[in-house]
Amino acid sequence: MSDIGYSSAQAQSAGRPVEAEASFGDYFALLKPRVMTLVVFTAFVGMVAAPVPIHPFIGFCAILFIALGGGASGALNMWWDADIDAVMKRTRGRPIPKGNVLPQEALGIGLTLSGLSVMMLGLATNWLAGAMLAFTIFFYVVIYTMWLKRTTPQNIVIGGAAGAFPPVIGWLAATGSMSVEPWLMFLLTFIWTPPHFWALALFMRSDYDDAGVPMLTVTHGRRATRIHILVYTVLMAVLAIGTAFTAVGGPIYLTVAVVLNALFLAGAFRIWRRDETMAEADNFRVERRFFRLSLIFLFAHFAAIMVEALLKPYGLGGWG
Template sequence: MAFEVTKTEALDGGEVRDFVALLKPRVMSLVVFTAVVGMLAAPGGIHPVLGVVALLAIAVGAGASGALNMWYDADIDAVMRRTSARPIPAGRIQPAEALGFGLTLAGISVMVLGLAANWLAAGLLAFTIFFYAVIYTAWLKRWTAQNIVIGGAAGAFPPVIGWAAVTGDVSLAPVLMFLVIFTWTPPHFWALALFARDDYARAGIPMMPNVAGDASTRRQIFAYALLLAPVGLAPYLFGFAGPAYGIAAALLGAEFVRRAFVLLRRGDAERHRAAKALFGFSIVYLFALFAVLLGEALLRPWGWA
């Protein structure tokens, strides 16, 4: 991450970039993107200024979740190679500062979203922050190998929140977007866990490969890929998305299944390479699907989608 430095470069106090790093900007980018899709795909409309304010509130809420996650996970971040340079374990920000920062941002984001949009969207944002920071981070992550299966709900809520910010309700369309992200999350993170297994073992996190073994994890990734393919098509099958999305979902879903099958069949010497390839493609898969949804939403007023 661009904001990370080594422990030998630790500062006496946190700089702006360290507090930005607490927000997990890369994770926030996915949250903001899917929330934008939810907002623009929703029927009706919202005043542009209020829409921007609502989107910023959702982004800040996502950042608050990241800060609270880093505060609680500082002990395991310190022993994991890929997270040891984060601001808290590196000593650049004190835990109490991160906690106060996260709680303040959480409160502000929920209040602003309620005032700019509506209180249903604000309530969903509050629940998402709570779910990620408490249910997932403080409980599921350290307790069960199903942590990412259940905890993935937190990352699947942004398009629902974006939709609710515009319409004031929740219907089938945002639920389908939720299900796409929710089903995508386990194979995405388990692919990462396959080549980061030693890091998770060092921290004592019960990720699937560490608990059930690599072979079982690869079988479960393949099973989820088979499930994700039709779930990814669901917005088109239920009439929410257009033919461009249907074609993209079919092709991307088939490629996801193919790559998961390659991972399933690879021997021990090649599985890390196949896992990294699937992990990288999974990011492309989700961004591409929501990019097509976004394109169709933008073109729909002109009758082009």
């Protein structure tokens, strides 16, 4: 950290444990690269699925600036949540709890990248896309991280909207106008998010207990969480399969949606049927499998939308 004005001694005097000087990897980790991957991919699909072609260089710039905006959100999230990240097993290895990066650094990086990404996306594409990126960053950092996450068990339901905006931003970058189709992609991510995170919370509940985060598993218990997962999965199946018959769907997407939603529903049903007395004995294997399937689930749906869009110029995608 000394190369940007902070030393280990200063960090220790500020009450932060220090294990090592910050590396490039520490600063990159602030941007939540795994989350950024989903942001970039869904934004790219939104751009590709748009009916207006975008110049490859402008498209590359748009994706780069959307990625920077997603990274900015991650850095600001880590800055605000440093206290609970230090408590949770899943997050205590992040750069700020480890003491490799100071909170002030994360705040500075997050604010700088936020301003840069919004300004550059607006200049590279259009200001509607830039404004939507700005709103997404605000929603994730202020509405979700600072407010909802610590106050309501519906945190991940409402807050999930932040992760669902990228395909809308990608569509806007290409077209400069609103349409129904990107909001269908928004809903795919929005409704997918709660069962995805609730499955994680079921086998990581002690983390949220220790950190005092009112996740549904903490406030309403595992039984209620399992019911919620099943309900949202049913809604997800209706939406996902129904999307196949819209302008962004087609036979390839329909095949993917039917297969994956059948598997997803089966997994949610197994979770719903779970005997709570056996939960510890089998180490939450059912929830872990469902969580891993949920990772494939969303990527596969968006990949199918992308394939349909790429095949349309050749008369192969969509419903002809």
